[in-house]
Amino acid sequence: MAFLDVVLHLDRYLQAVAAEYGTWIYLLLFLIIFCETGLVVTPLLPGDSLLFVSGTLAAAGAMDVHALAATLMAASFSGDNTNYWIGRYVGPRVFTSEESRWLNRAYLDRTHRFYERHGGKTVVIARFMPIVRTFAPFVAGIGRMGYPRFLFYSFAGSVFWISFFVYGGYHFGNIPVVKQNLTLVIVAIVILSVMPGFIEYLRARARSSRALTGSAER
DSSP states (O other): HHHHHHHHTTTHHHHHHHHTTHHHHHHHHHHHHHHHHOTOOOTTTTTTTHHHHHHHHHHHTSSHHHHHHHHHHHHHHHHHHHHHHHHHHHHHHHBSSSSSSSHHHHHHHHHHHHHHHHHHHHHHHHTTTTTTTHHHHHHHHHOOOOHHHHHHHHHHHHHHHHIIIIHHHHHHSSSSSHHHHHHHHHHHHHHHHHHHHHHHHHHHHHHHHHHHHHHHHH
């Protein structure tokens, strides 16, 4: 419940941190975004809503918006690349068996082919999807997506993602109707962020159900 309270009232907590620790808030935000994008064990940290609320605080004078955006772009980019190299180092050592159900070498080869064909847009689009953005660079590393190509799309994704939410919060977060209903805005951001992944999950379930039905009829 404490974590949920922090997520729903990010503005209050960040404002308190900014007032208490001043410029150290940049380091705190850097670490949160780095961990969310760079460590596969922390996919549930707030991302989109944190960026938006940070932008609103910058508009209120708590931070410099351009310094904030640059800091978080650096956090996102460095986290992404850390995650990529963890996946690239771990993948070939874990996916070695030809018979394992989950860690099959064929899965690694298939992942590599997928990222060679679609990896660029996957890295960029995943930025806007909670949890998925934590695993996308890790899987890109496992699939051995070409590193120069990954670098380009990782940088582009970082710039688009951070700019969209930070500058969105900066320009729209202090509009009276938004400011007075910021908790609802945060909830809406979270729902809209997870919706594409949820829809894809339902589609996958439907395809699987149809496949099972077709097999049973044959």
